[in-house]
Amino acid sequence: GFHIGTAVAGGGHHETQPYPDPFTHDRPYRQVLAAEFSSVSAENQMKWEYIHPERDRYNFGMADAIVKFAQRNRQVVRGHTLLWHSQNPAWLQQGTFTPEELRKILRDHIKTVVGRYKGKIQQWDVANEIFTDTGALRTTDNIWIRELGPGIIADAFRWAHEADPRAKLFFNDYGVESVNAKSDAYLALIKELRAKRVPVHGFSAQAHLSISYGFPGDLENNLRRFAALGLETAITELDVRMDLPPDGIPTAAQLEQQADYYQRTLVACLKVRGCDSFTIWGFVDKYSWVPVFFKGQGAATVMWDDFTRKPAYYRLLSTL
Numbered sequence: 001g002f003h004i005g006t007a008v009a010g011g012g013h014h015e016t017q018p019y020p021d022p023f024t025h026d027r028p029y030r031q032v033l034a035a036e037f038s039s040v041s042a043e044n045q046m047k048w049e050y051i052h053p054e055r056d057r058y059n060f061g062m063a064d065a066i067v068k069f070a071q072r073n074r075q076v077v078r079g080h081t082l083l084w085h086s087q088n089p090a091w092l093q094q095g096t097f098t099p100e101e102l103r104k105i106l107r108d109h110i111k112t113v114v115g116r117y118k119g120k121i122q123q124w125d126v127a128n129e130i131f132t133d134t135g136a137l138r139t140t141d142n143i144w145i146r147e148l149g150p151g152i153i154a155d156a157f158r159w160a161h162e163a164d165p166r167a168k169l170f171f172n173d174y175g176v177e178s179v180n181a182k183s184d185a186y187l188a189l190i191k192e193l194r195a196k197r198v199p200v201h202g203f204s205a206q207a208h209l210s211i212s213y214g215f216p217g218d219l220e221n222n223l224r225r226f227a228a229l230g231l232e233t234a235i236t237e238l239d240v241r242m243d244l245p246p247d248g249i250p251t252a253a254q255l256e257q258q259a260d261y262y263q264r265t266l267v268a269c270l271k272v273r274g275c276d277s278f279t280i281w282g283f284v285d286k287y288s289w290v291p292v293f294f295k296g297q298g299a300a301t302v303m304w305d306d307f308t309r310k311p312a313y314y315r316l317l318s319t320l
């Protein structure tokens with residue numbers, strides 16, 4: 001019942017993936033994807049801007065292909081994501097809608113997307129990154145919360161549950177690996193929602209880590225307090241980046257520290273009951289989002305560009 005997953009590089013995001021999409025075109029990539037993982041997440045292809053590019057048009061091609069690939073290879077799928085402040089299409093973000101219209105737009109989207117993959121998605125990241133690091137709801141940059149109020153979060157979970165009653169519905173965020181203001185905010189919100197019988201089933205930490213910031217040593221304890229509410233937990237987007245030396249080649253010490261971070265993250269998850277899903281955000285450096293988003297940093301995944309394995313890969317393997 002324990003799943004090791006990866007994000008699937010499906011292309012379509014020009015800034016980070018200016019090459020033909022690896023999922024479709026890179027044979028060795030597909031082979032590793034099929035052989036090494038029992039769970040997959042679309043890196044971009046189920047996000048609004050990709051799957052719902054115009055108000056009256058959905059683009060299911062890549063998401064369908066990823067789900068089909070997973071089924072063929074007996075992998076489960078994590079759906080990502082339904083309510084987020086980022087990667088929304090221009091028609092939505094810049095449109096003018098009444099609250100009633102906007103509410104219907106979200107409801108229709110959730111019913112359509114979740115409904116399409118009903119029975120095929122193990123876990124859905126229903127709400128992604130709704131709190132800031134200080135534990136405040138994103139009331140300005142999250143269009144849904146700003147325009148419709150925080151009550152829309154519960155509605156999103158209810159609609160997703162109606163569309164696929166067996167999918168486990170998650171809150172997902174970065175910077176919530178430790179006990180801190182942000183993870184506290186999730187704990188409080190989830191307690192409140194569960195008391196109202198809102199179908200919330202899980203809490204997940206993305207775990208975009210850096211060896212420069214120190215390991216979140218209380219990860220296990222943090223996950224435990226969510227597990228204690230009867231929730232599932234998950235690691236959903238693990239990568240461990242580093243400052244690259246001028247020649248671009250990580251030192252042995254950096255690789256060792258990276259391996260250690262990967263391992264400690266897995267160990268924490270394995271120790272917590274209900275943490276049954278452990279996903280890395282891509283498995284090969286050449287397709288990782290890290291160098292694009294974090295200037296001067298990289299080498300964050302477990303494989304070199306030719307798919308040979310780094311110490312981190314072997315450390316995960318020996319931990320399982």
Ligand code: XIL
Nearest residue numbers: 013015016043044128174206237289
């Ligand atoms: C990233 C993707 O990896 C990139 O390809 C894309 O350009 C931006 O988004 N938190 C999330 C993920 O929930 O969806 C993000 O993925 C990384 C941070």
